[in-house]
Amino acid sequence: MTDTLSRILYIDLSDGRSWVEDRRDLFDDRIGGLGVAVKLYSEKCKLGSDPFDPENPVVFTVGPLNGLYPSISKTVAVFKSPITGTYGESHAGGRLSIAIRMAGYGAIVIIGYSDKPVFIDIEDSNVRFRDAKPLLGLSSLEVEERLRTCTRAMESIVSIGLAGERVCFYASVNVDRYNYFGRLGLGAILGSRNVKALRIRGSGSIKPKDPEGYRRLFEKLYRVIVETDAMAKYHYTGTPANIMVLNEIGALPTRNFRESKFEYAEDISGEKIGETLLERKASCPLCPIGCMHIARLRLEFARGYEYEPIDVYYNYESMYALGTNLGLKNPTDILRLIYTANLYGFDTMLLGNVLAWMTEAYESGLISDSDTNGLKLSWGDIDPYLEAVKRIAYGDKDLYIYAAQGLKQLTDVYGGRDYAIQIAGNGMPGYHTGYASIIGFLVASRHSHNSNAGYDIDQQALKRRYTDEEFIDRIIEEEDWRNILVSLVACMFSRRVYSPDVVIDALKTVGFDYSLDELIRIGKEIYTDIYRIKSSEGFDPRRIYVPRRLFETPSASGILSEERFRKLLDLYMERRSISSST
Numbered sequence: 001m002t003d004t005l006s007r008i009l010y011i012d013l014s015d016g017r018s019w020v021e022d023r024r025d026l027f028d029d030r031i032g033g034l035g036v037a038v039k040l041y042s043e044k045c046k047l048g049s050d051p052f053d054p055e056n057p058v059v060f061t062v063g064p065l066n067g068l069y070p071s072i073s074k075t076v077a078v079f080k081s082p083i084t085g086t087y088g089e090s091h092a093g094g095r096l097s098i099a100i101r102m103a104g105y106g107a108i109v110i111i112g113y114s115d116k117p118v119f120i121d122i123e124d125s126n127v128r129f130r131d132a133k134p135l136l137g138l139s140s141l142e143v144e145e146r147l148r149t150c151t152r153a154m155e156s157i158v159s160i161g162l163a164g165e166r167v168c169f170y171a172s173v174n175v176d177r178y179n180y181f182g183r184l185g186l187g188a189i190l191g192s193r194n195v196k197a198l199r200i201r202g203s204g205s206i207k208p209k210d211p212e213g214y215r216r217l218f219e220k221l222y223r224v225i226v227e228t229d230a231m232a233k234y235h236y237t238g239t240p241a242n243i244m245v246l247n248e249i250g251a252l253p254t255r256n257f258r259e260s261k262f263e264y265a266e267d268i269s270g271e272k273i274g275e276t277l278l279e280r281k282a283s284c285p286l287c288p289i290g291c292m293h294i295a296r297l298r299l300e301f302a303r304g305y306e307y308e309p310i311d312v313y314y315n316y317e318s319m320y321a322l323g324t325n326l327g328l329k330n331p332t333d334i335l336r337l338i339y340t341a342n343l344y345g346f347d348t349m350l351l352g353n354v355l356a357w358m359t360e361a362y363e364s365g366l367i368s369d370s371d372t373n374g375l376k377l378s379w380g381d382i383d384p385y386l387e388a389v390k391r392i393a394y395g396d397k398d399l400y401i402y403a404a405q406g407l408k409q410l411t412d413v414y415g416g417r418d419y420a421i422q423i424a425g426n427g428m429p430g431y432h433t434g435y436a437s438i439i440g441f442l443v444a445s446r447h448s449h450n451s452n453a454g455y456d457i458d459q460q461a462l463k464r465r466y467t468d469e470e471f472i473d474r475i476i477e478e479e480d481w482r483n484i485l486v487s488l489v490a491c492m493f494s495r496r497v498y499s500p501d502v503v504i505d506a507l508k509t510v511g512f513d514y515s516l517d518e519l520i521r522i523g524k525e526i527y528t529d530i531y532r533i534k535s536s537e538g539f540d541p542r543r544i545y546v547p548r549r550l551f552e553t554p555s556a557s558g559i560l561s562e563e564r565f566r567k568l569l570d571l572y573m574e575r576r577s578i579s580s581s582t
């Protein structure tokens with residue numbers, strides 16, 4: 001193992017202390033990244049406690065390949081989620097993983113509560129707690145500009161916006177401007193502890209154990225990425241390429257999942273925006289893919305005033321959630337809404353699900369003008385959506401206060417559960433592909449489509465026949481293997497480059513010697529570790545409500561039957577060898 005990876009930096013906000021512990025045992029056992037994060041989290045989290053209990057840890061981890069191999073650019077965050085009420089996990093790119101490693105750590109664990117707003121300034125072995133009052137109310141983009149220094153060290157800026165400060169349950173955390181810990185409310189947790197930002201600067205280096213083997217493998221992988229079409233989609237059109245693909249097969253959620261085709265898909269497609277609004281592409285360090293597509297917009301300061309140019313990072317998930325699912329057909333409107341959501345610091349996906357629910361509830365009379373405080377939400381109408389985002393961020397009136405807590409809270413108060421597109425509290429991603437998408441999202445340890453790619457398995461099943469057992473086993477195999485990739489910590493877009501053989505070879509160059517069987521065993525154990533935490537806090541996949549809407553609107557696999565869905569879920573539990581009471 002590389003020397004400093006096993007060093008864990010602990011930070012206690014309550015008494016302003018920090019210390020380092022060497023936990024080689026955890027890295028030997030669980031590789032790094034996700035595997036280690038789950039262990040560190042379970043050592044300190046209080047089962048059954050409130051997600052905002054300051055004794056619950058926030059854990060950031062990196063893995064043995066971060067800072068060495070192309071596209072191994074992510075950091076894992078594990079925390080207790082206010083959205084699900086239990087284990088939460090999110091991943092972000094940017095410079096963070098390399099900065100943590102170059103500062104000499106494999107993980108950072110934050111506990112406690114600060115009685116004053118702070119930003120935590122980590123520079124190699126120095127940890128300082130700085131006054132964050134001058135940063136309050138600023139967006140992450142502004143915080144990034146203020147905290148960025150001209151340094152030779154690798155520097156990463158992590159911060160929350162107003163939504164996080166005000167503890168909106170699905171506040172995101174921005175990393176280095178274009179990257180996010182978007183899902184499950186890490187921004188709310190940091191905001192509740194009075195942490196506005198972290199700045200991590202590392203001036204050390206990261207060295208492989210076998211430099212010659214490392215150089216050979218790096219060159220081979222680099223060539224695969226830049227000289228073959230393995231990653232071409234991500235570079236040329238980016239994930240918004242999915243808009244046309246999913247529309248074609250009838251899987252593109254539209255107007256709160258009431259339809260699965262959008263009549264204006266071509267106008268807002270990744271290809272179209274690429275031709276008209278794309279300004280440039282950005283990349284995480286050491287990644288030659290450059291998947292981040294940045295558009296340029298002109299925004300009027302106010303009516304009749306001058307314009308300012310703004311950069312907007314757009315991807316498929318934001319375009320679905322704040323675009324097709326709200327019936328917005330003008331790309332500029334969608335980009336403005338994404339920009340506004342990021343300015344306040346929301347998870348764009350759950351925010352989109354909330355706005356879609358509010359529109360349908362308003363349209364059907366479930367909520368009234370008095371609830372919305374006069375805002376007339378309607379499909380495709382941008383101005384009320386922009387205003388609604390602002391009101392949710394500021395907690396204006398009851399409806400917006402509940403809306404800031406997510407769909408579960410909204411429907412507990414107002415009803416309309418059948419068309420609140422969430423599972424276990426988390427807003428659903430933009431893939432109405434079939435059974436695997438729903439089951440995969442429900443059973444995924446972090447309720448993310450990226451955990452086991454059910455949406456992709458559904459699309460494969462459109463071309464070839466799976467037995468029920470094969471279908472379920474594909475979900476299980478994918479999640480177990482992805483647990484390994486997230487322990488490295490790889491970007492999921494590069495998963496086809498990091499095949500099992502490549503992962504085994506890459507790990508050898510940094511001093512880990514694993515067989516494929518051992519890796520698969522570890523991937524399964526990670527799933528079981530997480531499931532055990534969730535299950536002991538009451539999570540039971542069979543008891544989770546799945547919105548009726550998903551069984552009403554045709555998917556790419558046709559109309560889905562709830563009975564068949566339940567049968568497949570039982571099969572999943574059986575083949576995972578987990579019961580409701582595990």
Ligand code: SF4
Nearest residue numbers: 073283284287291491
């Ligand atoms: S593919 Fe994109 S998100 Fe992934 S590491 Fe590269 S630039 Fe970052």
